[in-house]
Amino acid sequence: MFACVHMLHNPFMPARGRDIFAVDHPITIREWLDEAGITEFERPTICLFNGEAVLREQWHKIIIGLSDIVTFITLPQGGGGGGGKILRSVLTIAVMVAAPYAGAALAGAIGVTSTVGIALVTAGVAFAGSALLNVLVPPPVPSTSLNSGFGNTPAASPTYSLQAQGNQARLSQPIPVVYGRHIVYPDLAATPYSLYQNNEQYLHQLHCIGQGEYDLEQIRIEDTPISSFEEIDYEIVQPGDAVTLFDTDVVTAPEVAGQELLSTGDGGDWVGPFVVNPAQTNCHQISVDIVMPRGVYYANDSGGLNNRTITWQFEARQIDDDGTAIGAWQTLGSETLTAATNTPQRMTFDYAVVVGRYEVRALRTDAKDTSARAGHELRWGGLKAVLDQTPDFGNVTLIAMKMRATDNLSQRSSRMVNCLVTRKLPVWDEVTGWSAPQTTRSIAWALADIARSQYGGKLDDSRIDLTQLKALDANWQSRGDYFDAVFDQTVTVWEALSRTARCGRAVSFMQSGTVRFVRDEQRSIPVALFSPRNIVKNSLKIQYLLASDDTADSVTVEYFSKETWQTAEETVSLPDSTSDQPARVRLFGCTEKAQAIREGKYMAAANRYRRRLVTFQTELEGLIPTYGDLIAIAHDMPSWGQGAEVTAVDDNVLSLSEPLEWSEELGDHFISLRKADGSVSGPWLVLPGETPNQVVLQDELDFTPYTGELQERTHIAFGAGEKWSTLARVTAVRPRGELVEISAVAENPVVHTADQ
Template identity: 25%
Template sequence: MGQLIIERHTGVERVVECAGPLMDILDREFPKGPGGLSSRLSRVSGGPARIIPVDEWEGIEIGEGDTYHLGLTPSGFEIPLWAVVVASVAISVGVTFLLAPKVPGQASQQSANSLYSVGVKANEAKLGAPPPVNYGTVVRTPEYASQSYRVFAGNDEIRHFILCLGAGKYQLDDIFIGDTPTGDLPSGLIEYQVFLPEDHDSELGNIEADFGTHENVVTSGDVDQLELEPVQRYSDAVNGSITGVNIIFNESIADAAISVGDTIVVTSPISATKTIAGVTDTSITVTTSFSGSATDETIEFATKGGDGITRGPFVTNRTGTTTQALEFDIEYPGGLYKQKDNGNFANMTVETTFTLQQIDDAGDDVGSPSTHVFSETGASNNPIRRSYSVTGLTAGRYKVSVVRTDDQEIRARDSARVIWTGMKAYLDYDNSVPRYGNVTLLALKITGAKEISASSQSQIRVRTTSILPEWGADPAAEVAGGNLVDVMADIITNTSYGARQAYSVIHAAAFDAFRTAQAGRSGFNGSFDTRVTVWDALKAVAGLGRAEPVPRGFQVSLVVDEAKPQRASIVTPDNTIVNSLKWEASLTSNTEQDGFEIEYQDALTFERKYAIWPADSVNPKREPPIGLTDPDEALSMAKYLWRQFSGRHRTYTFKTGREGQNLQRYDRIGLAAPWISDKADHGYVTSASGTSVTLNRAAPSGALKLILRDQDGSVSGLLDATGDGGKTIVLAASPPFDLVFDGQSVPTLVTFGAAADFAPLDLTVLEIGTPGATTSIKAVNYLPDLWDDLV
């Protein structure tokens, strides 16, 4: 034999001589779970002395000479020991690579041509936050897994997204742009592909290889709506006079096209080249005097500005990253054209020159800059949008500047505006660490069109269904859905975002029965998108089935608040601490709520809806359980809560010995105490022979009904007997278990009464206190019709 030393914060509680699997021993010693949150198991002898992690307990066999120490710190009874190993359901192991996306602005609407853009406003990046864990079927707005970006191709704006559907596996049921399912949009506007964890393999590059969307793009926040000014040229022939440093015109000129410092070349009536010192709409002043003069003659001249305005330099990517490919978005909002005197359009060609300078992480130049010239020709007033790429660069960081370098005369009636609207760096992939984690990703391309314009402020939403291991099936079998048991088992066992426990910590019989009972219900359809303890998550899920997780030894079991045909135990003054049995009644105030309003989500739209009971309630209390999507189940929950609120008005408390730990929440127990109810009396067996039983007190004469309570707290069904008015009764049949009356062990307890009106007061157990020398129990009156017509 070996030893298990059990110690609480108050000192050593007991030393157990034992042999066999540790988990079996713990189940025997703690049939209702240990009395505390904090626990530590260590080996004292029989091997190297060390602390044993919880995930190794299942494999421990205590043998001859083995000594283990189990330290427990009481901190409430409701949470089993393994709960402290788990930080939360939603653990930040998912998207390790979130980048803040740039939300696109409104597209300018050109009357000359129908040009549309996609503007997704609602999707967000939650930097450093865990990915949500979604169960069942949900409709939600997924977060960015990487920065979205746009590309102009043939005047279409193509926007690329990689969105995180959530931690774990999901099937994609539908995508919505705003409220419109993508199936209702013209074909070709939406392309997408789902990547399960095994598809992306937590590495960058697999999505791009399969779908063509780059997975690590940085869009510059410095580049947005930067106008690139051309070299200014202007020519005209206007009647006027020349004298000294002044040219005076007899009619207006296009002074907006002329700037101080520009060069003016006069070809008639005299020839001269000067620098402009000032300009109005009827005069030009130069820096030095003309060599001749003229009065009221046609003056032919041309002006030329200096170089175009340089924009930048702007840095393309942050320190610690490298890129070998850059892309620049240029828009020509009014189209490109030269307008002839007859109104027709002729070709206009513009040119932009980008200068790229490699820099190091300190911002210092590396090597020499390179220039890249892009030109565009057009003869139309249709807006033009282009993405110009530079590839094959040396891996590194860059700073970029741009100047417009076309040198030509542009008149007021011509169109040649150039706007620099974006700069992207396609970062090199670094797979030295896992990049995505156990998440399902959605790669999506949206091609701009009238049906999905930016002015609609569209959102990308998805309907997904979780793919979970099916409880009770082969561990490799998976099922799409949200059966409450499948969800709870995943929370307990999932190694990424759950409790990381083995299936053996789950009480199979309870979970099997509950899964069968839940087969026809809608299940859990909701998201855990904030950090929450595993135990709280289990309670939220089980609560939809009027159940609650409870510890069973070192396993997780379930108790269900449902009709209980059999009593779990009986309570009498003979098995309670003296003077501990108390009861009180409470009445609802007419100022309190007169019903319950259950908030749930519509299964199709996930819009909020409400179920109220009673139907005529005017001041209901609102309860917002998560995961509820079925209107009938929501109404049942409202009925269930209202019946408890309005019907469970008597509260009973008492203390019993350690046997109280054999009770579970929602157990139905019978109470026999004459000063509370005269329909059942109590006593215990002092002797027995066959069916003849002697009690410690007299029983009524005639037909009797009684219930026997065994040493372990379990009880018989309702038994028939006959009394003679004294202490001896005769059972109608042999007792269902051996009666105890040896004077040393706890005797068999009896609750009895006349057959015509025998009725122990039935209670429902609500709370069981921390185990110790005594156990506190809180119960309420049992409501036999609580569950009528509930689904």
């Protein structure tokens, strides 16, 4: 047996910010501090000896025995108003500990305003299909877009809507964020434009895959790999790199649309001028497209083709932002083409200019041969400018594509570029910190990216529970649980965290300004024991959520299949259930059939076996558990075991404050004890003692119960088999003045074995 000295550096995170030291020989408090090299604490610190505050003047007198616990707690700073105000601050923070799903706020967000409706949302009832209950990890609910309620209709998702699939310029919409492995139809990052080279038309398209870095597994045009299209050149541009395949900041003058050019001798005149670049922009290159739709030729009497010549001229002058000319006309180029072909001729001419804003005009300088035998028509096909600036696309991955127009590549298919990508994210380690971005489908590191990134929560690492994420990541990887999703519509950071965590059977919540995560998984050791000794009298309430005609008997899980990249569904039920009334749930981020089935079985089991809600009040020890923790509740009112205090310890015999009731028909009886830190010791097998107030332990305890008068005596819970208490999972912790109210849902281990 060793004594313990606890150093709590952060009272808001006692489980993390602490050091524990063993004391193996009697020593005073002051002597121990001297041996540890602590003359005085840097911040106000109090000392608790077995739970009782001890003044500094007593530290040299009190000896730490082998069964004693000494705790040094650094006090919260600021706030003023004395300890009462500090206590209220602590309790205020505790509100955030246990309310990750604020029922009223969520109900309002999805349009539910009635009292009954808000209560249902708080209890975790899904509105899609039949009623589905899961208090601890609420079923997915319809997305609440930030665009809703502001007069804007969110644009359809190009990923999850078949009607919207394709490459498009989604103006004023968010840049997509992809996690895991997924197919994407990348948005247009710049206005596409065409140029002519060697009488071939080339379409230039710049696509944005999304924020961050990606591993591109495959690029396709509709369903065909891009390798089947020899007429396409492409370049993958990593974040921060420049596009080298073509100019990206190119603007096109829409007014130029195939006007015919005629000479003044034919009654023609200058065509234009047309403004080439918008106000408040400058260009350094002007490009003009010329088209001879009938070719250039003269058909001679022998059936052959003779040469014909066409000449033309382009001029440009600078203008200001108001369109007023600030310079004289200057010749861009005087061009000539001589040919004997009836094949349409198309060509682009590039002209370097002094940086500025320009307008351009064109004139044919030779007479048009109007003979029916001649192909001598000249048209102005297009006008473009390369802006004089270096575009900053931000921290995104781009694909630049140069496509030659052929029969193999239609106009429609050129807008059906899609990619199979896997996101690269940094991975955190306790020793080495963050790694370089690496390919991952991890739920944990997607959550971290949402919380840390500039497009997400922008939180410092100190405000994210990275240690817990690391542990959860190992669990998710071993189960084969992944998050493969595309956020291409505006959502709040908190909704993104909730939807991502839900794919891993987890929830995110705030505690002391830190984003934390908890997964619903089987737990065997309660973190705290509550009995009539520390439950406020008449505060225990039990609510039974009875099944009704609307209660679901199965779950239909919609997911986005990685096999077809379309919505698929699986209907699952418990072994002894039918599938007559399934609840329909869309599991965002799930692409694995096996994962969808596991989650469906879990939701069906939670819907059946978690229908007892428990609420009670206690004192400040109610701050020990947090959201999702397993607690033990012993109370005689619902026959959840019997409670008492330990009044004496004689070797392996415990004397109790209350007589106990034994039942031979129920088999072995057990006792559990509450330690000084609120945790549970046991259950321990016991036999009846000489009196009804005594029990005989069959094993040695792992601590010494306290039976004195200076603090609360050790509490016990007693019962037959597993009936010494009921186990519950905490769903809320709410301060009530100087008391704390705990809400929980009765646990059932079947919830965690139903998906096996």
